[in-house]
Amino acid sequence: MIFKKIKTIYIGLFTLLLVVGIGIGSVYATQNNIVAKVNGVEISETELQDFLLQQGGNDALDTLIQQSIIKQESEKQNIQVSEADIDKELATVKATFDSEEAFNQALETNALTLDDLRKNIVTNIQILRLLEANKPITEEEIKQYFETNKDSLAVAEEVNASHILVATEELATEVKAKIAAGEDFADLAKQYSTDESTKDLGGNLGFFAKGEMVQEFEEVAFSLEVGLVSDPVKTEYGYHIIKIEDKKEAKVATLEDSTAKIKEALLDQKLETEFDPWLQERLAEYTIENYLTKT
Known part of the structure; x- marks a missing residue:
């Protein structure tokens, strides 16, 4: 269960250049140029390619043209993007994700592989440096x-806490006794x-500031000293035992x-306002x- 407040998920990096689900140039596992059969009736690779081109071929080609321009401009200006x-x-x-599992789920939901994401990162960095x-x-x-x-740039007080979440006060009291x-x-x-x-991280939530957790939870978390463990804390999610791992003072x-x-x-800001004119x-x-027939 995740009980942090909803926050913006940063996954696309540069969605204008993201091509998902358009199979132009893809390598299919075909059999004699046949990609499927329905009751013995064949669907050919050519039919599939024609359909994909009709659905999004022009948009996909426009994206590839943009990517080529970005790559060529980066080479002209000797813009290097390192593995670091x-x-x-x-x-x-x-x-920006609560766990590795949540991150991987976001990739899957967006039809991305880790390699796709890394390529998007390269493109994003190139664009920012070009701008x-x-x-x-x-x-x-x-x-x-x-x-x-100035106010928003100040560093807010943060705590690093771990918690154990259970359904009942009785079980929470038992765990606290242990x-x-x-x-x-x-x-x-x-x-x-x-x-x-x-839970697989030992209950660790990492650092968080005020306003990121439900009120009952954070009131206790910010009042405890490092190393101390709370009594059971009731929230809408159940009963929490909270341990404070570390603190960062406001700055x-x-x-x-x-x-x-x-x-x-x-x-x-430049990415939002100046990329299109550039x-x-x-x-x-x-x-x-452009040799692709317009449809």
Whole structure:
């Protein structure tokens, strides 16, 4: 059970360039150019390709053209994307999910493989660096953003907590007694907790700030000292035993500490507002020959 408040899931990275479900150029496991039979009536690979082209061929080709432009422009400007760059962004994506299982489920839901996602990350980084090179972020922009968003850039107080979630107060009291008697909290979480997203992690929820958990839970979590374990806490999800693993104090934002985060935010804004004009300029510059019949 996941009881964090709903948050934005960052998975597409750059959905305008994401081609899902269009099989142009795919390799099929065919038998004599036959992809299926229905009561013995054959469906040929040619029929399938024609159908896929009618359904989304032009959009898919437009996407491939855009990807080619981005790749060629990146090569012109010697933009390199390292494995470390990809791994860092992938870690950021994974951090928006409550578990590895939830992340993998999101990939499946979006018809993506991990390799697809890594390729999207490369494209996203290339675009951001191209836009940054086209119109560099100025010191004045950074200072203005900082002054406007100083409060939101401040680091909020956070706690790292683990919990064991059970259905009844009686069971919660029993589990608390086992902890008091010296039994390991993580082992008990794996044995008793009904929170499937955290039990295998020993109940660990990671760091969270105020407003991310239900009120009854966070009131106790933020009042406990590191290392202490709570009495049973009732929420709409059941009864929780909470252990505080670590704490981070609130920190006022400074321009120096916030610069990297500000640049990232400004680049995200450029992605939304300046990519399309940039792309239209490149489309006008490039010689593009489209041989796909319009339908």
